[in-house]
Amino acid sequence: MIALVDCNNFYASCERVFNPSLEGKPIVILSNNDGCVIARSDEAKELGIKMGAIAFMNREFFEANGVQVFSSNYTLYGSLSNRVMRKLGTFCNNIEYYSIDEAFLDFSSHIYQDLLQVGFEMKAQVFSEIGIPVSVGMGPTKTLAKMANRFIKKTNKQKGVHVLDSADKIEEVLAFTAVADVWGIGPQYAKLLQQHGFLTAADLVKAPEEWVRKQMSVVGQRTLNELKGICSIALEAETPTKKNICVARGFGQLINNKPELQGALANYVSIVAEKLRKGNLCTKQMHLFVQTNEHRTQDEQYYRSIDVALPVASSDTTELLHYANLGLDRIYRPGINYHKVGCMALNLIPANQIQFSMFDAQNRLRKNTMMKALDNLNLDLGKNAVKFATQGNGKNWHLRQEKCSPCYTTRWQDILTIQI
């Protein structure tokens, strides 16, 4: 039996943990740059606020309805996520950390008598010890566990645990779930399936295998199998090594000059380099891109990207910055209102498997030592305490985040004080 544990309205619940006055109030969390709604509490959902609702167009509605608005605070959410996952890990030794607010647990090698009871126990402990409400769905496959989870959230959130331990229960959930709500079926496939008369998961289970294979490739075929109870999507307990690392962000304000654009890019490049070092990885190739804001129809639209190959795989900030600047020179065009710049590291390889070059002029050992020192300093002193001159101090590209809550769990000065 596989369980999916999913935190309810995770970001909104995180905001409540250290701010109980939010209890019972509608909460929305905004995307980067405070652009649109990416998470909502139940109360906000009841008010009819949609996922992706645009913040500035709804400001008055939020105010009129007492909606509590937050910028996203990923430092806080990540930290609380770690606590939840650590707790779940005490129930099962075969666990996949699927996303910031979800985990799959494979109980097939455990000898629990009563999995429903285990579900209640997980839910109760996570809530009492961390303060985050969760729902638990269990089924013979990951896809069915997902479905069981969604089913109980929609039908009995209070109970919050559902186990598909009989054919009847599986049938009930299949009939309950629209095809578009099946894990692995997105808008495109949902449309196709509806056009062919498959409206619910129960309909889809009866679809001819060859047809599904032809229309939806092996991905669709796997989903079909999973619905029938045949495990086709394996649980991945080991976090697979990353293949790409991407840092890209829209700016708080448009940028129309090269120095500021360079500053923004330098910042993202240095984050990429940091992430590489954290994962003991190096990149052989960077992909850079610049683009305008497609919503501003009054502006000339411009998108360019370029791949820059590195002579030797590296995670050295100075080296990555050097090549990023060469790349930017080639795709930068003056007279454009830029909205976004991004840097992707491709062709990642483990740091201990680098193919060195005979003609390499760099003293890599020394540079590695320097990078390590830099990372340690920033770890001690806080993010970006030490940085490179090219990163600059740009204000325009800085994210707009007007309503960020404190980092209660990761920053000394943000720790909650209680008056007694």
Add this chain to the structure above:
DNA sequence: TCTGGGGTCCTAGGACCC
């Protein structure tokens, strides 16, 4: 009229996920 066959590797684009 006629064009070998069977591979591999790479990339771009499309689908999906949170």
Add this chain to the structure above:
DNA sequence: TCTGGGGTCCTAGGACCC
């Protein structure tokens, strides 16, 4: 004024090889 960011997997088609 203002519209998210970061990933994965699969397939088709082109380039190239013998």
